[in-house]
Amino acid sequence: MNMPQIETHVSLKPYNTFGIDVPARHFVRVTTLAALRSVLSLPALQAMPRLILGGGSNILLTQPFDGLVIKLALLGKAQVSEDDEAVHVKAMAGENWHDFVCWTIQQGWAGLENLSLIPGTVGASPIQNIGAYGVEMKDCFHSLTALEVSTGTVHTFDHAACRFAYRDSMFKHVAPGHYIILDVTFRLPKKPQWHTSYGEVQAELARQGVVELSAQAISDAICTIRRRKLPDPAQIGNAGSFFKNPVVSTVLAESLKKQFNQMPTYPQPDGTTKLAAGWLIDQCGWKGHVEGAVGVYEKQALVLINRGGAAGSEICNLAKRIQHSVMAKFGIEIEPEPLIL
Ligand SMILES: Cc1cc2nc3c(=O)[nH]c(=O)nc-3n(C[C@H](O)[C@H](O)[C@H](O)COP(=O)(O)OP(=O)(O)OC[C@H]3O[C@@H](n4cnc5c(N)ncnc54)[C@H](O)[C@@H]3O)c2cc1C
Structure with a gap:
């Protein structure tokens, strides 16, 4: 019942932002943890190389992938708790990062605005501790859960266990696909601290006539800068x-x-x-x-x-x-x- 369709010889062109056209020997899209477990339990696929794919915005494919590509599409996001200082918000790995950031801003929460418009998924964001304009994901990270494929156990990792550094985390130092990140919980402060010291951010805020800082205003400024500076993967x-x-x-x-x-x-x-x-x-x-x-x-x-x-x-x-x-x-x-x- 839980077994999703496993396709063969699938072009990965729509699944990587470089738009490189190479085939995957097997390809599966999973939307639930149960489906993921079912796929991983198939003996015929167990010995194969595995690639866990989010939005494909941080990979370069130089040859056909002779193994199983698992496109993670676990969806959902919600506030999970709150204390005097912060709200805790959890998002599933397959959520689009920028949509998630926009949603937090719409809820009135700050913290992720400087990371607006970074392509990819929530589940990949801890892998290289995404960062932009003076903020890194680790600054708002609380914890994550990940499936350890070899044992089938779901572990919770706190901030220290992830060993975040500049574009780096513990997950980059274990075998690829050893852990599959399922969801990430963020701690968003109720008293936001704005990070606008970058000259181009200040200049864009001024250009947009912003007098009072807000998460929305900073996000808008950063989106404008990024659209001006970086090529849109849908075009290039x-x-x-x-x-x-x-x-x-x-x-x-x-x-x-x-x-x-x-x-x-x-x-x-x-x-x-x-x-x-x-x-x-x-x-x-x-x-x-x-x-x-x-x-x-x-x-x-x-x-x-x-x-x-x-x-x-x-x-x-x-x-x-x-x-x-x-x-x-x-x-x-x-x-x-x-x-x-
Ligand atoms: C135009 C553009 C601008 C960008 N700007 C920035 C930027 O400002 N800052 C920045 O830090 N990055 C930036 N990036 C890089 C990229 O967006 C991020 O690294 C993003 O987090 C990758 O997410 P993804 O879902 O596309 O990951 P993918 O490319 O699908 O995967 C990247 C790696 O993570 C692994 N992975 C993905 N999901 C999971 C999971 N759930 N569990 C375990 N492993 C997983 C993959 O196996 C792979 O090793 C940019 C990319 C583009 C195209």
Whole structure:
């Protein structure tokens, strides 16, 4: 009864924002935990590689996926509790992230507004601790539940257990598909703290004539900035920032700054310094670079694009050449952000 339909040889093109057209050997869409358990219990599929898919906005597919793709479509969201300081809101893994953020704002809750318009699902948001404009998901995270596939046990993970860091969490350091995140609970403060120190956020709020800050006003400003700066995956295939910002020792950052005095540097609370990968790539002359079906977005050097019909391997090769040129000019290694398969 609980067994959803398992399809074979399914094109993954509609399921990844790069729009890469490779087939999956098996593909299944699951809407309940019971259905997920049924699929995972099928002996014929157990030994196969598995890919857990949300919105496909942080993956680069370079070859056919010779295994089982599980498209998680568990839906639902609700307030679960409240105390003097915060409300606790739970969303199922398959909820669209931006729709969830908008819903929290409509309910009168703040905290997630800076993360507006990030593509993908709620279930993927803890994997790389999504972040934008001075806020990370971890700032409002309370807990999550995840299915441990090997034992069939559902575990609850609190903040400490997730070991969040910059675009990182514990989930990136276990075998892919070991845990399947089922739902995430957020703690949204009743007394919001606005994060508007980024210059472009301030400028956009001013441009929109905002005099009193609110979650809605900040969300609107951030959506406007993002629509201006980033390509819409429905028009141009991409996975957002292709590279993470490198974090280096402050000694190294200072010595680079002597050589490249325009280089932006962001000192971190732990004594390290974050560099802007986009600036490093731009300095190597890649911004707007076009190479057949692939390219570097003309407005943002961090974003690699599929100009139509690209193979994942072409994007991967371009990424490698960009990495080499940044290494040659600055001696800095830049690391890809998406999962490359
Ligand atoms: C235009 C654009 C802008 C972007 N901007 C940002 C940004 O500002 N900040 C930012 O941090 N990211 C950004 N991203 C990247 C991306 O949106 C996020 O990483 C997002 O959280 C990915 O969600 P997804 O559902 O699409 O994950 P997918 O791409 O489907 O999956 C990503 C990884 O998570 C795993 N996964 C997904 N769901 C689950 C689950 N329920 N349980 C276990 N594993 C799971 C997958 O197996 C894979 O390893 C951007 C992407 C695009 C295309």
